[in-house]
Amino acid sequence: MKVTEKLTQAHEDGKAPATFSFEFFTPKTSQGVQNLYDRMDRMYDLNPLFIDITWNAGGRLGTLTTEMVNVTTTVLGLETCMHLTCTNMKLETIDKALDSAFQCGCQNILALRGDPPLDGSESTGVFRYAKDLIRHIKSRYGNHFCIGVAGYPEGHPEESDLDKTIEYLKQKQDAGGDFIVTQMFYDVDLFISWCKKCRAAGITIPIIPGIMPISTYAAFFRRAQWCKIHLPDHFFERLEPIKEDDSKVRDEGVKLVAEMCAKLLQSGCVNHLHFYTMNLEKSTIMVLRELNLVSKQQLVGMDTRPWRRSLNPTRSEESVRPIFWSNRKFSYIQRTSNWDEFPNGRWGDSRSPAFGSLELCDHELIRHTPKKALSLWGLPTNIQTLADLTVRYLNGDLNCLPWSDSKVTHEIDLIKDDLIDLNRRGVLTVNSQASINCCPSSDKVHGWGPNDGYVYQKQYLEFLIPSNRLDDLVDEIGTINKESGYNILTFYSIGQEGEFTSNARSSSTINAVTWGCFPGKEVVQSTIVEKISFMAWKDEFFSILKKWISLFRKDTDPGREDAISFIESLVNDATLVNIVDNDYVGEPNTRIFNVLRKLFPIAE
Secondary structure, rough: OOOHHHHHHHHHOOOOOEEEEEEEEEOHHHHHHHHHHHHHHHHHHOOOOOEEOOOOOOOOOOHHHHHHHHHHHHHHHHHHHHEEEOOOOHHHHHHHHHHHHHHHHOOEEEEEEOOOOOOOOOOOOOOOOOHHHHHHHHHHHHHOOOOEEEOOOOOOOEEEOOOHHHHHHHHHHHHOEEEEEEEEEEOHHHHHHHHHHHHHHOOOOOEEEOOOOOOHHHHHHHHHHHHHHOOOOHHHHHHHOOOOHHHHEEEEEEHHHHHHHHHHHHHOOOOOOEOOOOOHHHHHHHHHHHOOOOOOOOOOOOOOOOOOOOOOOOOOOOEEHHHHHHOOOOHHHHHHHOOOOOHOOOOOOOOOOOOOOOOHHHHOOOOHHHHHHHHHHHOOOOOHHHHHHHHHHHOOOOOOOEEOOOOOOOOOOOOOHHHHHHHHOOOOEEEEEOOOEEOOOOOOOOOOOOOOOEEEEEEEEEEEEEEEHHHHHHHHHHHHHHHOOOOOOEEEEEEOOOOOOEEOOOOEEEEHHHHHHHHOOOEEEEEEEEHHHHHHHHHHHHHHHHHHHHOOOOOOOOEEEEEEEHHHHHHEEEEEEEEEEOOOOHHHHHHHHHHHHOOOOOOO
């Protein structure tokens, strides 16, 4: 959705007192990019109206911005605005960037001139000014893109006459600019005065103030000097005495910036705040909390699925997902991008020749460096040490596991103790969900979709066990199903190279494990268990284990060889199993655990 449309929806009839957005810059390393994706996804839970990504500022590749916009829009489902500069830029590069944004579903561009050549020479780019770039975008894409432009409340380093900068800003609006994002500032009175001058000059598009949180005194002073902005006396009075204590500076800086933002909002000149995060989150979040915006702000156009919807137009109607990738949204979207793009709203077409292929780059299997992986997960040398690692994850002491990108949520609270118990018994749990019968869709933990419905879940458990114990498990499931009179428990199992085993009625059986009922709508079937996607997930899971082995470095502890031997034994001798309890009413959240407790007693 366009930024201007989101602003209008958010503020119509005084619906929201204030909204906000975040800017991120492109990191210099691959690992930095992966870590930033995690931060972006986490900060998006605060419900910003949008995020924007700078144009290759410090990036390692000329295409890094477009790659990141593609990921944030398509994989993470974040409303994204792409910066695009034109100074020293070839027309081919500009058009490739615009086409990439168009194809992935991005609808917002911040059109900038960019910094001139350092040697003082003229730009070699095809466009000299931002207004020329705006006209080009309009000529190629019409009104598809919502175009943002830069504003300078205290003048531009190359133009000291404030009236002239406002005149230039008006020209960018007349060329097709739809909204303004300003340079950072700390003098609210100067900003308010500038806004009034802009309106008097005929500038009518939304003005969004750029807010720079204060993290350290040195950074605060350096950025102000670099941008040549005025610092009010009371900022110095409150920060100078504590400038050697970064913690105190940040706390006081939060108060100062929050006071500044509150005055801005009270002035009536603006109703939206754009935070320059510098790829950090703490200071920005502290300011939002101080302003009471974090708890009150709600994302406009809230999704109706228990996952964030991809903004890629070819996947926007995706309505069903296999549960196997619930904790690995990055690899799920990327590896399924060629599964015939989810025709007819289905989760994929098994007839496609691309279906199920494993073509993931190495960093997408485990998005951590060897050093980081070692600090997170150590060197597990037996099933108990790996189970202990999983228990730490379940308790919230670890944010991720090799096979899980996401931090554990309160959704597991209903079965958390049982999951921990299974791991203590040597059953390594990989993925799970509790059974839910007719939970209000407004529930803060298990709810999803519109607030006037009810959601349901079957208990699901995915785990790893020694292959030589599979027959015992199958026999026990068979006994329970015979007593029940039908397949109350259905399962899939397979090892790395083993034979697929299941008691499902046919290979094409699709079992819904999450669904919702809402007034005036068909039943929404959101997550499923299904053979072909399970086989694809099996390939990925065992590839993750192999990738983990490759991260064990020779210069680590002597336990490296033992850890390699142990993980290799999992790859070669373990079986991946999932079980669905189809009775989500009669015996919720106990039947599957009781089966496994019987087969895997705690060692004396």
